[in-house]
Amino acid sequence: MNNSFIQINNISKHFADVKAVDDVSFEIKEGEFFSLLGPSGCGKTTLLRLLAGFEYPTSGNLLIDGIDITALPPDKRPTNMVFQNYAIFPHLNVEKNIKFGLRKLGLSHDEIGNRVKDVLKLVKLEGYEERFSNQLSGGQRQRVALARALVRQPKVLLLDEPLGALDKKLRDEMQLELRTLQKNIGITFVFVTHDQQEAISMSDRVAVMNDGKIQQLSAPNELYKNPKNIFVSDFIGETNFLKAETKSSDGGFTNVSIEELGEFKIKNNLNIAANSSDVVCSVRPESMMISKVKSDWDICLDAKIRQTSYLGEMTRFYVEVKGIDKTITVSSQHFDNQSFENNECFISISLEDISLLNKK
Amino acid sequence: MNEKNNTLLIYTLLYFVFLYVPVLFLPIFSFNDANYMSFPLAGFTTEHYEEMWSKRNLHKALWASIKVGVVASVISTTIALFAAKAFARYKFRGEKISYGGIMMPFLIPEIILAVAILIIWINLGFKLGLVPVTIGHTLFCTPFAMLILIARIEGFDFSLEEASRDLGENAWGTFFRVSFPLYLPGIVAALLLSFIISFDEFILAFFLTGSDATLPMYMWGQMRFVQKLPHVLALGAVIIVFTTFIVLLAFWLRNVGQGKAKKDIAVKL
Numbered sequence: 001m002n003n004s005f006i007q008i009n010n011i012s013k014h015f016a017d018v019k020a021v022d023d024v025s026f027e028i029k030e031g032e033f034f035s036l037l038g039p040s041g042c043g044k045t046t047l048l049r050l051l052a053g054f055e056y057p058t059s060g061n062l063l064i065d066g067i068d069i070t071a072l073p074p075d076k077r078p079t080n081m082v083f084q085n086y087a088i089f090p091h092l093n094v095e096k097n098i099k100f101g102l103r104k105l106g107l108s109h110d111e112i113g114n115r116v117k118d119v120l121k122l123v124k125l126e127g128y129e130e131r132f133s134n135q136l137s138g139g140q141r142q143r144v145a146l147a148r149a150l151v152r153q154p155k156v157l158l159l160d161e162p163l164g165a166l167d168k169k170l171r172d173e174m175q176l177e178l179r180t181l182q183k184n185i186g187i188t189f190v191f192v193t194h195d196q197q198e199a200i201s202m203s204d205r206v207a208v209m210n211d212g213k214i215q216q217l218s219a220p221n222e223l224y225k226n227p228k229n230i231f232v233s234d235f236i237g238e239t240n241f242l243k244a245e246t247k248s249s250d251g252g253f254t255n256v257s258i259e260e261l262g263e264f265k266i267k268n269n270l271n272i273a274a275n276s277s278d279v280v281c282s283v284r285p286e287s288m289m290i291s292k293v294k295s296d297w298d299i300c301l302d303a304k305i306r307q308t309s310y311l312g313e314m315t316r317f318y319v320e321v322k323g324i325d326k327t328i329t330v331s332s333q334h335f336d337n338q339s340f341e342n343n344e345c346f347i348s349i350s351l352e353d354i355s356l357l358n359k360k
Numbered sequence: 361m362n363e364k365n366n367t368l369l370i371y372t373l374l375y376f377v378f379l380y381v382p383v384l385f386l387p388i389f390s391f392n393d394a395n396y397m398s399f400p401l402a403g404f405t406t407e408h409y410e411e412m413w414s415k416r417n418l419h420k421a422l423w424a425s426i427k428v429g430v431v432a433s434v435i436s437t438t439i440a441l442f443a444a445k446a447f448a449r450y451k452f453r454g455e456k457i458s459y460g461g462i463m464m465p466f467l468i469p470e471i472i473l474a475v476a477i478l479i480i481w482i483n484l485g486f487k488l489g490l491v492p493v494t495i496g497h498t499l500f501c502t503p504f505a506m507l508i509l510i511a512r513i514e515g516f517d518f519s520l521e522e523a524s525r526d527l528g529e530n531a532w533g534t535f536f537r538v539s540f541p542l543y544l545p546g547i548v549a550a551l552l553l554s555f556i557i558s559f560d561e562f563i564l565a566f567f568l569t570g571s572d573a574t575l576p577m578y579m580w581g582q583m584r585f586v587q588k589l590p591h592v593l594a595l596g597a598v599i600i601v602f603t604t605f606i607v608l609l610a611f612w613l614r615n616v617g618q619g620k621a622k623k624d625i626a627v628k629l
Contacts, residue, residue, distance in 0.1 A: 054522055074525040087523035091541045100537070101527030148527065 005030035011060035020046040022212035035199040038209035080149035081158040088133040095129035249274040287353030297348035387597040412591040421578035432497035433554035440505035448513040466503040474567040488570030496564035501554035512546025552610040
């Protein structure tokens with residue numbers, strides 16, 4: 001397994017004054033399902049288009065399997081792309097769409113026939129050879145786009161938000177299917193999405209992007225458990241932010257004063273400086289509890305609940321703690337009944353589940 | 361409400377009467393058995409059509425018009441295709457100026473264009489004839505062709521061209537395998553309309569033909585003799601039918617596949 005199969009070295013792409021991609025460097029492993037995740041305008045699609053060859057970088061270089069592809073046009077690159085809108089050729093039927101990219105590969109007639117047959121089977125579209133794009137559903141078009149790219153047996157498959165146009169149920173099915181497909185054929189996938197749940201559930205590793213830069217690159221569970229900054233913490237899942245100030249440092253722990261709640265000893269994985277007010281504490285909904293009786297958790301605060309709104313898995317509480325109004329989101333399983341409104345109660349937080357983050 | 365609708369209906373009817381009734385006199389009188397355009401009608405005859413077809417000069421003029429029309433429409437549609445693609449697809453410096461420049465023959469009086477070409481052509485020492493007419497018609501048809509093609513190309517999904525590049529085709533392969541087949545209805549519509557504009561054009565031809573008359577020139581020449589009027593009417597009637605057919609065909613072609621594309625989007629949404 002080649003750990004630096006795709007090398008992205010100091011890549012920048014500027015459009016006039018906008019730095020769409022700003023000096024980004026990282027590597028993607030061979031056979032990996034790799035996701036670029038971020039809000040719209042974060043540079044993820046530009047980065048994918050740079051890999052495909054539809055854009056050329058302002059600076060930096062790109063290597064795939066040891067070959068510098070920075071200056072190669074799209075038709076000379078070992079990549080194929082599944083477009084966001086699928087880009088199925090409307091004047092060609094499914095079979096001709098799939099065969100489109102085989103012409104220049106110098107394959108024999110039999111080989112072409114076999115490849116088309118195999119790939120149709122792979123994406124479960126046997127029997128649809130004669131159909132045209134407007135005779136297919138969204139999910140089927142997505143399969144055609146996938147088949148058309150995979151039939152060329154690229155070293156890297158690029159996917160630009162391919163599930164965005166599908167409805168929720170179909171999207172969940174396709175997520176599982178894409179993941180299984182990728183494991184079976186072993187091709188490196190680079191997947192662009194703005195949907196954090198999608199990225200987390202499918203990928204081996206995820207690069208979270210914002211403002212043209214990589215905010216964090218790690219395995220999905222790491223993103224959730226150990227976010228490196230406030231952006232990642234906020235973007236991945238739900239969280240509660242508490243204003244904080246660091247005091248003295250002590251080994252891997254730091255004394256932190258959290259809002260009006262008092263001073264606590266919190267683990268400091270990110271080497272955040274002492275005596276800084278540019279920090280924030282993040283607590284995930286499942287690490288908080290609301291109850292009517294006092295708990296024995298590390299932090300247990302008196303609170304008055306003004307209003308609640310039930311969101312399914314989570315519940316949002318509008319509370320007053322020590323005279324401050326706050327909104328907190330808590331896992332629904334962590335409270336015992338729903339008669340909280342306008343009542344006194346206790347908010348409990350477990351210290352080891354608090355992440356200390358820099359604001360910037 | 362009803363009253364208002366009636367007013368609009370009357371207005372619409374008057375408009376079409378004013379527009380088409382004079383034109384309808386041509387076919388009516390072309391079958392009238394008399395040399396003068398006056399009522400009452402004298403009786404039905406196809407004699408004028410037979411007379412029309414017997415004129416050798418008419419055949420020559422028809423052939424000249426077809427030659428000029430075909431060459432001018434092919435060249436102007438080709439130029440218009442490149443231009444339309446550039447305007448619809450890219451943002452570039454001088455975009456507005458180039459657009460205005462191509463549209464100019466559409467706006468300046470034709471007679472000025474004709475005189476300008478005439479002066480330059482003669483000063484260059486060339487002879488008048490069908491070649492300068494073709495050049496003039498090409499200039500004149502290009503803006504029309506471009507407007508039709510821009511309308512076609514603007515709704516075009518350019519990710520199809522990217523997909524083709526991604527699937528290993530170079531720029532030429534992409535043009536011939538993807539862009540051209542999808543632009544084709546627009547291209548044919550532009551060709552047909554350019555041809556008709558050239559076929560009907562009089563002023564440029566008047567200044568630039570010399571002795572090789574095009575069909576409108578021939579008609580104009582015949583009008584000076586009263587006894588030749590009926591067969592010009594017959595010719596006029598034929599041209600009206602032919603032109604109407606071509607224009608309808610062009611408009612139908614312009615919209616071919618567009619409806620499908622709209623349905624496509626609907627399915628996606």
